[in-house]
Amino acid sequence: MLVLGPENISAIVLSMKVATAATLLSVPLGFFAAYLLVFSRVPGKILLDGLFNLPLVLPPVVVGYLLLLLLGQSGLGPFLATFDIRVIFTLKGAVIASAVVGFPLLVRSLRIGMEDIDEHYLLAARTLGAGWWDTLLTVILPLSGRALVAGMTLMFARSLGEFGATIILAGNIPGVTQTIPLAIYDYTNTPGGDRMALSLCLVSMVLSFAVLMVSEAMTRSFQKKGRA
Amino acid sequence: MKLQVSVEKRFKNFFLKADFVESGNRTGIFGPSGSGKSTLVYLLAGLMKPDRGGIRLNGHTLFDAEEHLHVPTEKRRIGVVFQQAHLFPHLSVRRNLLYGFRRIPKQDRKIAPEDLINVLALDHLLDRSPNRLSGGERQRVALGRTILACPRLILMDEPLTGLDRKLKFQIIPYLRKVFDAFDIPLMFISHSIQEMRLMTDDVLAFDHGRLLNRMSSEALARQNLMTGSGGYMNLVILSDPRPHNSIYQYRWGQSSLILTEPGQPGENQFELPSREIMLFKRHPEASSARNLLDCTVTDIFPVGNRVGVELACHDQKLICQVVPESVDELGITKGETVVAGIKASAFRKLF
Numbered sequence: 143m144l145v146l147g148p149e150n151i152s153a154i155v156l157s158m159k160v161a162t163a164a165t166l167l168s169v170p171l172g173f174f175a176a177y178l179l180v181f182s183r184v185p186g187k188i189l190l191d192g193l194f195n196l197p198l199v200l201p202p203v204v205v206g207y208l209l210l211l212l213l214g215q216s217g218l219g220p221f222l223a224t225f226d227i228r229v230i231f232t233l234k235g236a237v238i239a240s241a242v243v244g245f246p247l248l249v250r251s252l253r254i255g256m257e258d259i260d261e262h263y264l265l266a267a268r269t270l271g272a273g274w275w276d277t278l279l280t281v282i283l284p285l286s287g288r289a290l291v292a293g294m295t296l297m298f299a300r301s302l303g304e305f306g307a308t309i310i311l312a313g314n315i316p317g318v319t320q321t322i323p324l325a326i327y328d329y330t331n332t333p334g335g336d337r338m339a340l341s342l343c344l345v346s347m348v349l350s351f352a353v354l355m356v357s358e359a360m361t362r363s364f365q366k367k368g369r370a
Numbered sequence: 371m372k373l374q375v376s377v378e379k380r381f382k383n384f385f386l387k388a389d390f391v392e393s394g395n396r397t398g399i400f401g402p403s404g405s406g407k408s409t410l411v412y413l414l415a416g417l418m419k420p421d422r423g424g425i426r427l428n429g430h431t432l433f434d435a436e437e438h439l440h441v442p443t444e445k446r447r448i449g450v451v452f453q454q455a456h457l458f459p460h461l462s463v464r465r466n467l468l469y470g471f472r473r474i475p476k477q478d479r480k481i482a483p484e485d486l487i488n489v490l491a492l493d494h495l496l497d498r499s500p501n502r503l504s505g506g507e508r509q510r511v512a513l514g515r516t517i518l519a520c521p522r523l524i525l526m527d528e529p530l531t532g533l534d535r536k537l538k539f540q541i542i543p544y545l546r547k548v549f550d551a552f553d554i555p556l557m558f559i560s561h562s563i564q565e566m567r568l569m570t571d572d573v574l575a576f577d578h579g580r581l582l583n584r585m586s587s588e589a590l591a592r593q594n595l596m597t598g599s600g601g602y603m604n605l606v607i608l609s610d611p612r613p614h615n616s617i618y619q620y621r622w623g624q625s626s627l628i629l630t631e632p633g634q635p636g637e638n639q640f641e642l643p644s645r646e647i648m649l650f651k652r653h654p655e656a657s658s659a660r661n662l663l664d665c666t667v668t669d670i671f672p673v674g675n676r677v678g679v680e681l682a683c684h685d686q687k688l689i690c691q692v693v694p695e696s697v698d699e700l701g702i703t704k705g706e707t708v709v710a711g712i713k714a715s716a717f718r719k720l721f
Contacts, residue, residue: 260456262452262454262456263456263458265417265443265450265452265456266450266452266456266458267458267469268417268442268443268444269415269417269443269444269448269449269450269516269519270444270449270469270470270473270515270516270519271444271445271447271470271473271474271519272444272469272473273442273444276444276473280469281458284460285459285460287460
C-alpha cells in the first residue's frame with residue numbers, strides 16, 4: 143500500500159516547488175530566445191540555436207558539473223556570496239539545474255509555434271500603429287499560446303524528473319534539495335527501501351499524468367478560442 | 371493628399387525605380403505581376419527600406435536616405451490592405467476592427483466605428499471569429515480595420531485578386547461607398563484594368579520596376595482595346611428597370627435601353643463589350659438587335675488591327691470596336707452620325 147512519511151511529503155513538495163519555479167523563471171527568457179531565433183535578423187542564429195539546445199543533448203551530469211564550476215567557489219560563488227546568495231547545495235541550485243536542463247524543451251516548442259505565425263499578421267499590426275512591444279504582446283504572445291502551454295508542460299515534467307544535474311549542483315539533502323527522483327535513488331540504495339521507492343514512483347506517475355491532463359485541457363481551450 | 375516619391379531599391383535580380391508626385395485621391399498602380407507594384411507598397415508603408423531617395427507625404431518626410439531618416443511603419447499612418455485579409459485569428463471581428471483605432475490619439479479619431487460598421491454592413495458579424503467569415507466578409511473587415519486607424523493614405527495591394535467574380539462585384543460597391551463617405555486618399559494596386567476603372571481616376575502604369583506611363587484609367591482601358599477577355603468594356607450605369615414584355619427597359623441618362631437581365635430599383639452597373647456594338651450607316655429597316663441608337667462619332671483611335679470608335683448618344687458615351695475596313699466602307703469620320711445596334715443580351719450586370 144501507499145505509505146508516505148513526512149520526508150516523502152517534503153520531497154514531493156520540493157519537487158513541485160522546483161519544477162514550478164524553474165518553469166516560470168524560464169518562460170520570459172524562453173519566449174525571448176524563441177523570438178530571437180524566429181523573427182530577428184541577428185547574425186549567428188545557428189550558433190545561438192546550438193547554444194540553446196546544448197543542455198538537451200549533453201548528459202545532465204555534465205550540465206550539472208559545468209554549473210557547479212560556474213557557480214561554485216572557483217567561479218561566481220564568492221561574487222554571489224557578497225550578495226548573500228548561495229547556490230550550491232540549496233534549493234536555488236536545484237531550480238537552476240532544472241531550469242537549464244528544461245530550457246531547450248521550452249524554446250523548441252515556442253519556436254515551432256512562432257514559426258507557424260504568418261509574418262503578415264505582424265506587418266498588419268505595424269501598419270495599424272502597433273510598435274514592437276505592442277505587437278509582441280498583442281499578436282505574437284497570444285498566437286503562440288498553445289506552443290507556450292505545450293512547452294511549459296514539457297519543461298515542468300522534465301523538471302519533475304531532473305536527477306543528474308540536480309544531484310551535482312544541489313546535492314541530495316533530505317528536506318532541503320531532495321526531490322522525488324533523488325529520494326527514490328536513496329531508497330533503492332537502502333535495504334528494505336523498495337516499498338517506499340515504489341510508493342514514490344506511483345506518486346511520480348500520478349503527478350506526470352496530471353500535468354499531461356491539465357496541459358491537454360488548456361490546449362483544447364485555446365483551440366476553442368481560435369474557432370469560436 | 372500630396373505624395374512625393376523618388377526611390378530606388380535593388381534586389382538580386384530586380385531593380386525598382388519610381389519617381390512621381392501624386393495628388394489624386396483615387397490613384398491606381400497598374401502593372402503585370404513582377405512589375406514592382408508590391409515592392410512599392412512595402413516601400414511606401416515602411417515595411418522595406420529604399421536604397422536611395424526619399425518619400426514625402428503631405429509635407430512630412432517619411433524617408434530620406436541622405437538624412438538617414440526612416441519613419442517606422444507604425445508611425446507613418448499609412449494603412450495597408452493586403453491581398454489576403456490577415457485578420458488576427460485570436461481576436462473577434464469587433465476587436466480586429468478596433469485594433470488600429472485604439473492605437474491612435476483621441477483627437478485623430480475622425481471616424482466613428484458605428485458609422486463605418488454601418489457602411490460596411492458588419493453589424494451581424496461583430497462577435498464572430500475571423501475564421502468563421504467568408505472571403506468577402508474578411509476583406510470587408512480588413513478594410514474597416516484599416517480605415518478605423520484613420521490613415522493619411524490607404525494602400526490596397528490586389529485586395530480583390532483572390533476572390534471570384536461574384537464576390538468581387540459584391541465588394542466593389544462597399545469599397546466605393548467607404549471611400550466616398552470617409553474621404554481617405556486611396557492607392558489601389560491591381561493588374562486588372564476593370565478594377566482600375568471602377569476604383570481609380572488616374573493610373574501609374576509600372577512594368578519591370580519602372581514607371582512607364584501615367585494616364586486616366588479610361589485612357590488605360592482604351593489603350594488595351596483588344597486585350598483581356600472581351601476587350602474594352604463599356605461600363606454603363608442603368609437605372610430603374612421596368613418589365614417590358616419578357617425583357618426589361620432601363621433608363622440610361624436621357625435615353626433608354628432594352629436588356630434581358632433584370633436589375634434592382636435604383637442604379638445598376640452593367641458592362642457592355644465594345645465588340646458587341648454594331649454600327650449601321652442608316653437606320654436598318656428591321657433588326658434583331660433590340661437597341662438601335664442614333665449616335666454621333668466623337669473620336670476614332672486605332673489600336674493594333676482594330677479601331678475604337680467613340681460614340682455620343684445624347685448625354686452618354688460608348689466605345690465600339692470595329693476593324694479598319696468597316697471604318698472605310700461606312701465612311702466613319704468624326705462628326706458623322708451612325709446607328710449603333712446592341713443586342714438586349716449583350717449586357718452583363720456587375721452590381
